[in-house]
Amino acid sequence: MPKKLIEQAKEKFGIIVEEQLQRVEQMKKGSTAVEYSKISPMIVGVCFGDGIGEVISKHARHVLEHVLKDEVAAGKIRFKDIAGLTIENRVKHQKAIPDDVLKQIKSCHVILKGPTTTPQAGDQWPNIESANVAMRRHLDLFANVRPVKIPREGIDWCFFRENTEGAYVLGSKGINVSDDLSIDFTVGTEQGAERIIRMAFEYAKANQITRVTVVTKSNVIKTTDGRFSQVAFRLAKEYPMIKLDEWYIDIMTAKLLDPIRRKDFKVIVLPNLYGDILTDEAAQLQGGVGTAGSANIGNRWAMFEAIHGSAPRMVKEGRAQYADPCSMIRAGAMLLRHIGYKELAAKVEMALEVCGQFEKKMVITGRDTGVTGEEYTNYVLSWVDHPGLKSRWETEVYGLK
Numbered sequence: 001m002p003k004k005l006i007e008q009a010k011e012k013f014g015i016i017v018e019e020q021l022q023r024v025e026q027m028k029k030g031s032t033a034v035e036y037s038k039i040s041p042m043i044v045g046v047c048f049g050d051g052i053g054e055v056i057s058k059h060a061r062h063v064l065e066h067v068l069k070d071e072v073a074a075g076k077i078r079f080k081d082i083a084g085l086t087i088e089n090r091v092k093h094q095k096a097i098p099d100d101v102l103k104q105i106k107s108c109h110v111i112l113k114g115p116t117t118t119p120q121a122g123d124q125w126p127n128i129e130s131a132n133v134a135m136r137r138h139l140d141l142f143a144n145v146r147p148v149k150i151p152r153e154g155i156d157w158c159f160f161r162e163n164t165e166g167a168y169v170l171g172s173k174g175i176n177v178s179d180d181l182s183i184d185f186t187v188g189t190e191q192g193a194e195r196i197i198r199m200a201f202e203y204a205k206a207n208q209i210t211r212v213t214v215v216t217k218s219n220v221i222k223t224t225d226g227r228f229s230q231v232a233f234r235l236a237k238e239y240p241m242i243k244l245d246e247w248y249i250d251i252m253t254a255k256l257l258d259p260i261r262r263k264d265f266k267v268i269v270l271p272n273l274y275g276d277i278l279t280d281e282a283a284q285l286q287g288g289v290g291t292a293g294s295a296n297i298g299n300r301w302a303m304f305e306a307i308h309g310s311a312p313r314m315v316k317e318g319r320a321q322y323a324d325p326c327s328m329i330r331a332g333a334m335l336l337r338h339i340g341y342k343e344l345a346a347k348v349e350m351a352l353e354v355c356g357q358f359e360k361k362m363v364i365t366g367r368d369t370g371v372t373g374e375e376y377t378n379y380v381l382s383w384v385d386h387p388g389l390k391s392r393w394e395t396e397v398y399g400l401k
């Protein structure tokens with residue numbers, strides 16, 4: 001009996017190894033990043049998602065359409081609404097992303113994506129894979145870039161979370177060896193580590209940042225985290241102006257709460273799961289997960305989303321219209337910057353910061369004690385269009401004057 005179980009487990013493991021080796025071969029072939037300036041019309045796909053996703057994605061799309069109205073009128077940019085990335089439709093097709101939805105997504109250049117519900121043990125949904133994780137894999141969106149800024153404290157962090165391997169890539173492919181034994185896998189590759197760590201170094205170099213921090217648990221997870229850390233130190237040699245330091249995830253989690261030391265971190269690069277956890281903590285320090293956006297970047301496609309989930313509880317309690325749209329609006333700003341509209345992106349970000357960190361004329365509380373997402377979006381837009389936006393932001397938010 002145990003022998004049969006062992007054979008079955010070995011067979012499953014064999015398939016996993018084969019698939020991962022194929023992925024490595026694919027990465028070795030490499031691909032070059034698209035040049036957005038050469039694309040016209042640029043197709044911006046919008047997937048609305050589940051729960052509050054539907055509401056806040058509409059607000060973010062409204063902001064993008066507002067700031068891009070001239071480009072849309074000139075035919076340079078086209079918005080494409082993509083239906084069907086809902087939990088109901090995914091369950092109907094028994095797929096994390098139904099084929100026709102994936103085809104539509106792939107026909108776009110960049111995607112704005114609302115939060116989608118991820119089935120979990122014990123809920124009403126069958127155990128299909130997370131749509132986020134599937135999209136990151138299908139589009140090979142290897143870099144999850146998550147900036148967090150708290151200007152008045154001098155905090156300006158940019159997290160580079162590895163997005164296609166680690167504990168996630170086989171998250172739905174663990175093996176229940178027997179009634180008593182379950183095994184999950186975490187995967188690390190030379191190519192996967194190199195491409196995200198290089199992106200972090202290149203970002204530091206382009207922004208005159210002289211420090212990159214790699215976060216692992218390589219003292220315990222010696223093989224995969226060990227590789228991640230080794231790749232970081234190998235690449236650091238190519239960037240002599242940048243100092244690389246390594247922190248373990250446990251103490252790093254503590255250090256983000258240390259008001260004296262935390263502002264010294266700048267660029268942080270880390271494997272998938274640690275990146276998931278640490279960026280929620282960082283976003284909370286900035287004002288809540290509702291304030292943070294997330295860029296999922298690959299060479300061919302890029303997808304921009306909120307860092308939080310679809311908040312089914314808010315919908316159930318009838319509070320969806322009070323959901324904070326700032327995370328999705330911020331994701332929209334990241335999309336703008338990624339496709340080359342840096343000034344428009346800066347305007348939207350400055351407006352978000354003036355509204356949320358300084359003026360606070362309207363407050364979002366997630367319930368009827370605050371304003372609705374629509375009212376808040378219009379508040380942000382009033383600042384986007386305000387001639388005094390930049391000077392107000394410099395004086396009040398950044399304290400530059």
Ligand code: IPM
Pocket residue numbers: 118130132133276294307308309
């Ligand atoms: C995120 C989310 C996802 C993740 C979930 C929804 C699968 O938490 O984007 O951080 O774990 O990556």
Ligand code: MG
Pocket residue numbers: 276277280307
């Ligand atoms: Mg997360």
